Amino acid sequence: MNACLRLSTAAIFAIAAQTALATSDLPCGDNCLPTPWLKLNAIAVKVSFPGSAKYEILRGRFDSKTNDFRLDAELFDGKAAKKGTILLVGGLVMAVKGNVADPGAEFNLLDNAALSQQLVYRLLGVALPNGPESAGDAETIDFASRKTALEVSTPSSEGVISPPWRVTGTIKRVADDEFEYDLKLTSGLRGKGAGNGRFYNPHLSGRLSKVADAKLDDATPLNGWKTYGVGVVFEGPGNSAPAPAFHTVADVRARLAGEDAGVADTSRDFTGLWKEQCEDEFGLRIGHEGDDGKYLIIFCGPGGCEDPDNGRRTFITGDRNYQIIDDNELVQTGEQGGRQRYRRCGKGGHPSQG
Numbered sequence: 001m002n003a004c005l006r007l008s009t010a011a012i013f014a015i016a017a018q019t020a021l022a023t024s025d026l027p028c029g030d031n032c033l034p035t036p037w038l039k040l041n042a043i044a045v046k047v048s049f050p051g052s053a054k055y056e057i058l059r060g061r062f063d064s065k066t067n068d069f070r071l072d073a074e075l076f077d078g079k080a081a082k083k084g085t086i087l088l089v090g091g092l093v094m095a096v097k098g099n100v101a102d103p104g105a106e107f108n109l110l111d112n113a114a115l116s117q118q119l120v121y122r123l124l125g126v127a128l129p130n131g132p133e134s135a136g137d138a139e140t141i142d143f144a145s146r147k148t149a150l151e152v153s154t155p156s157s158e159g160v161i162s163p164p165w166r167v168t169g170t171i172k173r174v175a176d177d178e179f180e181y182d183l184k185l186t187s188g189l190r191g192k193g194a195g196n197g198r199f200y201n202p203h204l205s206g207r208l209s210k211v212a213d214a215k216l217d218d219a220t221p222l223n224g225w226k227t228y229g230v231g232v233v234f235e236g237p238g239n240s241a242p243a244p245a246f247h248t249v250a251d252v253r254a255r256l257a258g259e260d261a262g263v264a265d266t267s268r269d270f271t272g273l274w275k276e277q278c279e280d281e282f283g284l285r286i287g288h289e290g291d292d293g294k295y296l297i298i299f300c301g302p303g304g305c306e307d308p309d310n311g312r313r314t315f316i317t318g319d320r321n322y323q324i325i326d327d328n329e330l331v332q333t334g335e336q337g338g339r340q341r342y343r344r345c346g347k348g349g350h351p352s353q354g
Contacts, residue, residue, distance in 0.1 A: 014057065035125025040132060040177060041214050043117050044206040054077045058113045065216035067091030070216065071113055073100045085218060086110055087225075088251040095225040111157045118152040119159075123167045123183055132179065132285055138172045141183065161187045161200060177210035218250035227252075262318030264293030268327060270316050271295070271347070278345035284332075289313050328330075 028230040034240050042061040048054070069088040074081055084098020086106060094106060101109040105345045127143040128135055144166035165187035172180045182205045227246055246252050275283030282301040289296035298311035316330070323331040328344040 009084065014162075019203075024096055035121050035122045035129070036131030036316050037121050037208070040179070040210050042209045043120060044226060045115050045117055046203075046205050048203045050201060050203065056113075056116065060113065060216040061211050064217075066142065066215045067098075068214065068216040070089065071110065073113060075100060083090075086250070087220070089216060089249055090256045092229060092256060093246075094228045095200050095222050095246070095252075096228070096247075097225045100323040103226070104197045105217045106226075107292075111154050114154045115157065115159045116204075118182070119185075119202075119204070120181070120208070121149070122152060122183065123204070124171065124208075127167060127274045128171070132177060135171060135179065136225075138170065141167060141169045141171060143167050161185070164188070165200075174207075178210045181206060209263045215231075216249050218248065218253065220246055220249040222246045222251070225331060235308055261294065261313060262315035262322075265317035267292065268317060268324075270327075270330070270344075272344045273346040274330065274342035276342060277341065278343065283345070284342060286316075 005207075039065070042059075044057070044059040047056045053076070055076050059072040060069060062069045063122070067088075067090050069091075071086045071088075072084075073086070074083045076082075082098070082100045084096065086099025086109065087095040087223070088110070089095065096106045116295050123143075124141075124147070125131075127141045128139065144164065146164040149160055149162045150165065151158060153159070167183055167185050169181065169183035171182075174180055175197065182203075184203050185201060187200045225246075246255070270286050271288060273283055273285055282299070285300050285305060286295050286297050286298055288294075294313050294315055296308060296311045296313055298306050298308055300306070312321075312323070317324065321333055323333065323339075325331060325341075332340045332342060
């Protein structure tokens with residue numbers, strides 16, 4: 001098996017807190033390191049193909065501290081252009097404006113943009129591995145590999161460029177921490193596809209720069225935007241579920257911080273193991289969280305419990321996501337109206353022990 005490079009979109013699209021890397025069973029040397037080009041957190045890329053009028057223009061900026069991301073996209077299918085903007089707040093709530101994607105398909109656009117923009121970072125990383133500081137005023141790029149596959153990925157999609165592949169082009173410094181690039185990638189042998197049965201030859205051009213503060217402005221209005229939960233905060237089928245209406249980005253941050261998680265109620269104690277049926281080996285573990293009366297709710301199954309960082313912190317009482325039937329029965333409601341009834345079945349640390 002060929003060695004491959006995998007760079008997650010964590011840093012690029014703030015879907016997670018840090019870049020991650022995975023390799024196959026053969027080493028890939030210095031190329032296995034996250035590329036230092038990621039310090040340039042604003043990227044514009046036009047993706048086109050020779051002989052086709054179709055193109056994508058994707059402009060994004062990310063903030064790795066807040067997990068915020070903004071994508072402005074223009075897609076041209078050869079007949080008409082669609083434009084729109086996608087905001088990702090805290091890596092968990094997506095706001096969409098414009099006609100750039102069909103309703104419900106916005107997350108796919110975010111994924112595809114991640115792969116395209118990520119590919120630029122990876123190509124510059126292998127061609128100029130020492131990063132922006134090592135680049136002169138103008139550099140000619142010509143880098144080829146016959147052994148190592150390039151793999152770009154997000155938590156929900158991936159793309160593989162199998163060897164042999166070659167990238168040629170130029171990159172010019174236009175200011176401190178700002179570059180213009182023009183790259184042409186070819187992969188596979190003519191008549192013998194590049195792992196996916198075809199000759200892959202995108203033209204990637206645009207600009208990279210460093211933005212001191214890429215955090216989304218809390219005052220950004222969201223009236224008229226469609227909002228979706230893309231993480232664990234909003235429940236529902238699929239990878240995106242409708243989220244509550246928000247007036248500003250600040251409203252989203254408040255929701256993520258749990259500021260609408262109900263009210264403290266010292267007359268009740270919901271700690272314990274909660275299941276749909278007490279004979280189940282999976283369910284919810286509810287425990288106290290901090291000194292303010294909140295609970296931490298995490299899911300547990302036969303293989304163990306989820307990371308507490310992914311659990312929900314709530315007072316339960318007054319939280320619109322929970323309906324209290326009595327001290328030993330709760331109904332958990334999702335953003336799409338789904339309802340799940342749980343009953344308290346024990347006090348142990350795992351449902352199988354309840």
